[in-house]
Amino acid sequence: MANTIMIRARVKDGVTEVKSLISHPMDTGLVKDKKTGEVIPAHFIKEVVCKWKDKTVMTAYWSGGVSRNPYIAFKFKGASKGDKVELSWKDNKGESDSTTATIE
């Protein structure tokens, strides 16, 4: 799994806003395939973690109720332009991905 995360981090007046889009089906496990009538197994991201300087600034716990190809945005204080933020996710099948972005 590579390149599932698009991320942009920008600092303005001391507050960094991180915006990210993740490619993921986010299947709840409650929906039937219209053609086969079979339930589409649950496959969704459970956890998204953002780290800055080894501090965890945000941990998102998700259910399958988050939309397909999830969008997430959050803000934190203290970072400067040029700092790195790392965003990673894990899903219910044990798949994962992470990426690092430089704050603009």
Add this chain to the structure above:
Amino acid sequence: MINAKRRVVLKGSLSAGAVGVAISSGLLTPQAVLADWPAAAFTAKTVDDGLKDLLGTTKLETSDKIKVKAPDIAENGAVVPVTVEADMDGIQSISIIAAANPTPVIASFDLGPEAVGFVSTRIKMAKTAKVIAVVKARDKLYSAAREVKVTIGGCGG
């Protein structure tokens, strides 16, 4: 009010009534400390059960310091943008609940001390319902809700 689990039939009647107006004396003793993926909360079928599993209580104090931004009408329930902003100190978590979903608790964001009270995401909504934001700050729980009309439900089918 012993600990009878309230099984509410998941119909439109259940919504923020059960949750949003709950009165809190102030001090709460949340049994659930979010240290791990809240499996029970995410599979709970009602808002009350979800809140108990997630935060240990259904008692929330409504707060006008929380702003829930969402469309009045969502044409596509599969993608409903929701932004929660909370103007408070000591925010520990922000949770998002769609009251009429089969499993109402959708997401919970744990915020570190550096974080600002802001999260934005997109959620699925089965039908018209209140979107409830629950903010935990200094170990107290606050909430705000906003009704979103859903034209086409977003849980497939």
